[in-house]
Amino acid sequence: MSLRAGIRAVLAFCLALALAACAPELDWREVSVAEGGFAVLLPGRAQRESRTIDTAAGPLTMTLYAHSLKRWTMGVAYTDLPAAQQANAQLDAARDALLRNIGASKREEQAVQIGGLPGRQLYAEGVGGARLSARFLVSGTRLYQIAYVSAGDALPLADIDMFLASFRLLP
Numbered sequence: 001m002s003l004r005a006g007i008r009a010v011l012a013f014c015l016a017l018a019l020a021a022c023a024p025e026l027d028w029r030e031v032s033v034a035e036g037g038f039a040v041l042l043p044g045r046a047q048r049e050s051r052t053i054d055t056a057a058g059p060l061t062m063t064l065y066a067h068s069l070k071r072w073t074m075g076v077a078y079t080d081l082p083a084a085q086q087a088n089a090q091l092d093a094a095r096d097a098l099l100r101n102i103g104a105s106k107r108e109e110q111a112v113q114i115g116g117l118p119g120r121q122l123y124a125e126g127v128g129g130a131r132l133s134a135r136f137l138v139s140g141t142r143l144y145q146i147a148y149v150s151a152g153d154a155l156p157l158a159d160i161d162m163f164l165a166s167f168r169l170l171p
Contacts, residue, residue, distance in 0.1 A: 026069075026159060033065055034170065036078045038144065041166035042067045043074065043159065055093065057082045072150035074163050079143045087138040091120050094136050094145050102126030102149065115139075115169045128152060133160050139169060 026043035033039070044067040052059050066075025081090055099107065099122075107124035112135065119137035126132065129152035137144045146167045148160050 026155075028162075030166075031065055031076075032170065033076075036063060036065070036076070037139070037142065037170050038076060038078070039166075039168050039170055040065075040076050040146065041163055043163070044069060046075075053079070053097075055081075071153045072148065072155060074148045074160075075146075076167065077145040077147070081138075081141050081143055083141050087118075090138050090143050091136045094143055095120065095122055095134075098122070098132055098134055098145070098147060098149075099124055099126075102130035102132050104130075104132065114167065117169075121164070133164060135164050135167065137167075 028041050028043050029045075031040055031042050031046045042065075046065040046067055048063070048065055050061055050063045053062050060079050060081065062077050062079045064075050064077040066073050066077075068074075095109070102124065103126040104124040105126060107122060109120060109122045112119050112121045114135060114137045117137055117139055119135055122132065122134045122136070124132040131150045131152075131154050132147065134145060134147035137146075144167070146164055148155070148163060154160075
């Protein structure tokens with residue numbers, strides 16, 4: 001076997017492994033939300049939902065674009081916040097709400113850069129095998145939550161990471 005043929009065989013094998021790592025029922029597509037100012041890859045058609053949430057600053061509207069399948073959901077939520085709130089307080093409140101939602105018992109958190117802005121990345125486990133992988137970002141007065149939540153049946157980490165890393169702010 002020539003060196004060139006060997007390299008081709010290795011590349012074909014790596015490609016096959018990468019494709020096998022992704023769940024076969026997922027139909028990845030970019031969702032671009034002009035009014036939300038973001039784009040993200042979701043593994044199926046996004047559903048839009050708005051709800052009022054109670055915060056320390058009073059009631060605010062959160063808009064969510066998400067896709068759910070089986071026992072998991074991936075989505076991006078955004079909320080326009082009063083200008084007076086500090087970014088760290090906004091990120092803390094969003095993180096704490098998601099942790100409460102799954103009854104988190106164990107978590108890892110780290111600072112990350114998202115679109116050149118400081119953000120946070122969070123991994124947590126909760127009641128009944130619930131899992132949470134999320135990123136949080138404040139851009140101006142808008143808070144973004146990019147989250148994957150499962151009730152036990154987790155997707156491959158490659159799919160979750162691809163979703164989280166795909167989020168971008170629109171110009």
